[in-house]
Amino acid sequence: MNLQSFASPAFFENPYPLYEQIRQAGPLLPLGPHAFVTGRHAVVDALLRDRRMGKTYLQSVQARYGEAATQLPVFQALSRTCLMMNPPQHTRLRALLMQAFNQRQVEAMREIVASTTQRLLDRIGPQAEFDLVADFALPLPVEIICRMLDIPLEDGERLGAHAARLASALDLAPLEADQLRLANESALVLEAHFRDVVAQRRARPGDDLISALVAAEEDGATLSVDEIVSNVILLFVAGHETTSNMIGNAMIALFRHPEQMRALRADASLVRNAVVECMRLDGAVQMVVRTAMEDVEAAGVSVPRGGIVFMLLGAANRDPEVFPEPDRLDIERDATAALGFGGGIHYCLGTRLAMLEIEVAIRGLLGRFPGIAPVDLDQLAWHRRNNLRGVEVLKVRTAAR
Numbered sequence: 079m080n081l082q083s084f085a086s087p088a089f090f091e092n093p094y095p096l097y098e099q100i101r102q103a104g105p106l107l108p109l110g111p112h113a114f115v116t117g118r119h120a121v122v123d124a125l126l127r128d129r130r131m132g133k134t135y136l137q138s139v140q141a142r143y144g145e146a147a148t149q150l151p152v153f154q155a156l157s158r159t160c161l162m163m164n165p166p167q168h169t170r171l172r173a174l175l176m177q178a179f180n181q182r183q184v185e186a187m188r189e190i191v192a193s194t195t196q197r198l199l200d201r202i203g204p205q206a207e208f209d210l211v212a213d214f215a216l217p218l219p220v221e222i223i224c225r226m227l228d229i230p231l232e233d234g235e236r237l238g239a240h241a242a243r244l245a246s247a248l249d250l251a252p253l254e255a256d257q258l259r260l261a262n263e264s265a266l267v268l269e270a271h272f273r274d275v276v277a278q279r280r281a282r283p284g285d286d287l288i289s290a291l292v293a294a295e296e297d298g299a300t301l302s303v304d305e306i307v308s309n310v311i312l313l314f315v316a317g318h319e320t321t322s323n324m325i326g327n328a329m330i331a332l333f334r335h336p337e338q339m340r341a342l343r344a345d346a347s348l349v350r351n352a353v354v355e356c357m358r359l360d361g362a363v364q365m366v367v368r369t370a371m372e373d374v375e376a377a378g379v380s381v382p383r384g385g386i387v388f389m390l391l392g393a394a395n396r397d398p399e400v401f402p403e404p405d406r407l408d409i410e411r412d413a414t415a416a417l418g419f420g421g422g423i424h425y426c427l428g429t430r431l432a433m434l435e436i437e438v439a440i441r442g443l444l445g446r447f448p449g450i451a452p453v454d455l456d457q458l459a460w461h462r463r464n465n466l467r468g469v470e471v472l473k474v475r476t477a478a479r
Contacts, residue, residue, distance in 0.1 A: 090460045094392070094393075097117050098396070101117040105120075106387070109388065114381060115387070117393025122394040122417060130371050131369065131370060131374065131387070132369055132371045133162050133163065135156065135162040136148045150262050156308070156312075158309075159312040160172050161312060161424065174295070174296050174299065175294070179427050195438050198221070207473060211326055214443070215439070218322065219317050219321040220234040223318070228288070244265050244311065249466075250388075268311045287310075291309070316428060320363055324436055325440070330360070330452075330458070330472065346441060346445075348409050351413075354418075362467055363391055363420075363466060366424075367389070369384065369386050370385045370387070401415075447474075454473065
């Protein structure tokens, strides 16, 4: 078992057979010197909550690209995000960010999510066939983010494209030179754009998320311009591809389980539970990485200080010890133990917003197109990403034949 196992065409098409092998082989398997992988729910859940497991982002960049690369714009931008920090810096930054992501703020977004969904469905209109990814799942979160940040919708597509380029730097496999150059260019474009926006909101605050971040204060501490800019970029990256991929993955899961699709159409109150179950079955985020900040023992295996553990969320969410018949979609299952949003201190800040977007999207699609059906589920092209799962195209018909 080595990292190349997570970069084969067969893995991108269907990672779950490999995940099952990993789960059956043991609770924590060696991948190389000071590197381990686990696919068992109990181990992943415990390690995500263990304060001795942290982030060593720039060290991992150095290991993959060399020391000089740690100063590149894309890696510097990502290193300043809450996602890549450890306490106490993480504690301070997350407390400030949570002021802008509290439940009241997210509930205030409900109308924006609903109206954006309906506008995109109206734009699709009476077409007999469309690409659910390009025409709906991709633009939906970008337009919602633009409205949250109060930036022009026409900027959304351009900024979303740059966010996607930057997000490629989060992959475990090192980028080719041209890909890295594009990721750096995109980081600079995004930073310049949002620095201008932050300056505007300092001068003329509004009701948008950037204004809330500018105003956030905790015990006299505030966010720096660099912190605001980097975490707004993270919002674009995390809220863009993860949400759009999950909408696509959820619809694919429902298409592949027609009896569950029929049950959902018959009882719309099941939508929220169905979304949680679809995320369990085939989540967008498949893998997270943590580093032991001191010697740790997990499931009887010693992980030395500096040891890296690859935690397979996609495998943990199909662990039969937690989820009976894990390869079967059951929209009435209690899937609340699923780890689609991570866990511990790095539990996703945008969970409530992401769930709201996916729920409204699925409800809107089924309401507008009750006979929606896939054109060809046997010819799906999955992204060649080992930590983020989704399809490039999902052609659908608006009425079953």
